[in-house]
Amino acid sequence: MASDESPEELPRLSWPQVFRRFWPLTEGRRLAMAGALLAFTLAVVADAIGIELLADLIDGAVEDADLEQFWGPAGIWAGVTLVAAVLTYLGSVLTASAAERFSRRLRAQTHDHLLTLAPEELDRRALGDVLSRVVDDTEDVEHLTVTGVIDAAGSVIAVVIFGVAAWRQSWMLALVVLAAAPVVWLLNGWLTGRTHRLSMSTRVAHGELTSALEQSLTNSALVQAYNARPAERRRLATVSGRLMTARLRQTRLASVQGPLTELVETAGLLAVIGIGVVDIATGDLTVGGLLAFTAYLTFLYPPITALGQLGLTASQFGTSAARLVELLELRPAVLEPPVVDLRPYDPLQRADLVIQGVTVCSPGRPNRLSNVSLRIRPGALVMVTGPSGAGKSTLMELLVRFRDPDHGRVLLAGRDLRDYPLHELRRQVTWLPQEPFMFDETLRENITYGTPEDPGTGAITLAAQDSGAAEFLERLPNGLATQVGQRGRALSGGQRQRVALTRALLRQGSVLVLDEPTTGLDPRTAQNLIGTLRELADEGRTVLLVTHDLALTRHADQVIELSGGRVRRTTLLPDSPTVPIPQLVQPVPGGNASL
Numbered sequence: 001m002a003s004d005e006s007p008e009e010l011p012r013l014s015w016p017q018v019f020r021r022f023w024p025l026t027e028g029r030r031l032a033m034a035g036a037l038l039a040f041t042l043a044v045v046a047d048a049i050g051i052e053l054l055a056d057l058i059d060g061a062v063e064d065a066d067l068e069q070f071w072g073p074a075g076i077w078a079g080v081t082l083v084a085a086v087l088t089y090l091g092s093v094l095t096a097s098a099a100e101r102f103s104r105r106l107r108a109q110t111h112d113h114l115l116t117l118a119p120e121e122l123d124r125r126a127l128g129d130v131l132s133r134v135v136d137d138t139e140d141v142e143h144l145t146v147t148g149v150i151d152a153a154g155s156v157i158a159v160v161i162f163g164v165a166a167w168r169q170s171w172m173l174a175l176v177v178l179a180a181a182p183v184v185w186l187l188n189g190w191l192t193g194r195t196h197r198l199s200m201s202t203r204v205a206h207g208e209l210t211s212a213l214e215q216s217l218t219n220s221a222l223v224q225a226y227n228a229r230p231a232e233r234r235r236l237a238t239v240s241g242r243l244m245t246a247r248l249r250q251t252r253l254a255s256v257q258g259p260l261t262e263l264v265e266t267a268g269l270l271a272v273i274g275i276g277v278v279d280i281a282t283g284d285l286t287v288g289g290l291l292a293f294t295a296y297l298t299f300l301y302p303p304i305t306a307l308g309q310l311g312l313t314a315s316q317f318g319t320s321a322a323r324l325v326e327l328l329e330l331r332p333a334v335l336e337p338p339v340v341d342l343r344p345y346d347p348l349q350r351a352d353l354v355i356q357g358v359t360v361c362s363p364g365r366p367n368r369l370s371n372v373s374l375r376i377r378p379g380a381l382v383m384v385t386g387p388s389g390a391g392k393s394t395l396m397e398l399l400v401r402f403r404d405p406d407h408g409r410v411l412l413a414g415r416d417l418r419d420y421p422l423h424e425l426r427r428q429v430t431w432l433p434q435e436p437f438m439f440d441e442t443l444r445e446n447i448t449y450g451t452p453e454d455p456g457t458g459a460i461t462l463a464a465q466d467s468g469a470a471e472f473l474e475r476l477p478n479g480l481a482t483q484v485g486q487r488g489r490a491l492s493g494g495q496r497q498r499v500a501l502t503r504a505l506l507r508q509g510s511v512l513v514l515d516e517p518t519t520g521l522d523p524r525t526a527q528n529l530i531g532t533l534r535e536l537a538d539e540g541r542t543v544l545l546v547t548h549d550l551a552l553t554r555h556a557d558q559v560i561e562l563s564g565g566r567v568r569r570t571t572l573l574p575d576s577p578t579v580p581i582p583q584l585v586q587p588v589p590g591g592n593a594s595l
């Protein structure tokens with residue numbers, strides 16, 4: 001499915017489609033759902049018994065004005081009402097527990113799935129829209145799969161039980177009510193179509209509003225510094241206005257629905273009383289019977305209306321379900337290998353990287369990489385340079401498998417990256433992105449993020465010395481316990497960079513891929529870092545470093561210069577380590593660099 005598809009273009013899913021897809025997630029909670037339905041059914045039976053007792057009271061105690069006849073039925077009535085209340089409570093609790101667990105499972109599944117997508121897939125989308133799908137649309141899907149299903153089944157059962165009971169009181173009156181039912185259904189059918197269209201507009205307007213808010217708030221510094229508040233205000237006013245209009249239309253429609261239904265109900269009630277009076281006169285019905293019948297009618301209307309609105313709810317929530325399914329159907333950019341390669345892997349011996357004829361396409365734009373072939377020796381310190389947009393980051397991202405090349409392949413220790421379990425590959429290859437990602441946690445949590453075990457303060461201090469973070473860490477009153485704020489805003493740009501670098505240095509693994517790690521570092525710290533990387537390389541790690549600082553390249557074993565997605569030049573420096581290179585690849589025909 002196209003990732004930039006707007007919600008308006010998504011086909012709404014029908015209730016059976018949603019149900020079939022999400023029903024497996026109710027596993028383990030189906031007993032609770034059945035229990036809830038049973039409780040609601042018994043509560044309906046208890047209510048029906050109560051109504052029968054009402055008829056007995058009217059025709060006995062009230063008609064004969066005899067208190068003796070009152071206590072018995074009244075006591076039983078109070079008892080069954082209590083039982084009905086307990087059963088309704090039980091039913092609601094069981095429904096809520098099944099529903100909440102379903103929502104939690106669905107949210108977790110969606111979140112997990114989103115984290116398998118290529119980061120750029122998520123970057124292309126408005127974050128507000130994605131969040132609203134994970135938070136709000138999951139609730140709607142829950143309704144279609146759990147709460148709504150129990151409610152609908154409960155309504156059918158209530159209609160049957162109250163209907164049969166009412167029929168027993170007077171089949172003639174029951175027929176009158178039955179004749180009115182299609183009117184309610186037709187009315188609701190007409191409302192369904194209109195509500196669906198309006199709910200679509202509301203959803204779209206809601207998405208636009210959250211996106212606009214997200215844009216202006218995440219760029220708030222720029223908005224203020226560039227005097228753009230009026231423009232942002234106007235933007236918000238426009239989208240907020242669209243949401244207001246859509247919501248008002250929806251409210252108007254919902255407000256018509258109540259009185260219309262009430263009208264139909266009153267007409268039904270009046271018809272019942274009118275015919276009932278005639279029946280009482282002919283002796284076909286008692287006063288108690290008529291009262292019981294009208295009571296059944298009041299109990300019958302809510303489930304009948306609920307069933308009439310089923311289509312409307314399903315249509316509204318079908319839209320949400322489509323939005324969620326669209327996310328869930330996005331394919332991860334990279335897949336686990338179908339067969340795990342069990343050959344032993346000794347990364348520190350042979351963490352050599354071979355890039356064979358690699359091309360990375362970008363639809364409608366020039367290739368991000370074109371037929372790139374390279375060999376990087378184990379234990380080498382390699383610097384990748386080139387102008388902006390040359391493809392350096394793309395090359396680095398291939399090594400950590402954020403995507404696979406469209407043509408060609410990348411081998412680590414003689415094995416295609418696609419043959420490694422992703423977890424193993426990412427344990428071996430540590431990537432430091434250009435942007436220093438931060439969580440709103442403490443420095444310690446940020447630094448040890450992604451390190452399988454707590455490395456301990458000693459190891460953190462050593463890594464912080466290598467990255468140049470130690471200096472500022474020592475000056476912080478709370479040290480590693482300092483909170484870094486949203487996106488690390490409580491730190492300077494250079495400090496964030498160093499924290500991210502410390503995090504990368506702490507991770508074990510045979511390949512270190514650093515995308516412009518010296519940005520934001522002063523020359524002395526940058527030199528120190530290169531010294532550390534040199535040591536890591538000498539220990540056998542393969543280190544790739546993207547840099548625009550040509551002065552640093554003299555410390556490298558190999559310099560790769562990219563330009564326009566192609567390798568312009570690779571230079572092996574004379575004193576580079578001479579680790580023997582196994583013959584893993586044949587020269588690539590047409591490859592644009594020597595191996």
Ligand SMILES: Nc1ncnc2c1ncn2[C@@H]1O[C@H](COP(=O)(O)OP(=O)(O)OP(=O)(O)O)[C@@H](O)[C@H]1O
Nearest residue numbers: 120362365368386387388389390391392393394395
């Ligand atoms: N998410 C993306 N979708 C489509 N094209 C992209 C995407 N990211 C980058 N590109 C394009 O791929 C090409 C290579 O980008 P890349 O980020 O690899 O360059 P770079 O050499 O790392 O640049 P810089 O030095 O500025 O970081 C550029 O032309 C860029 O516009």
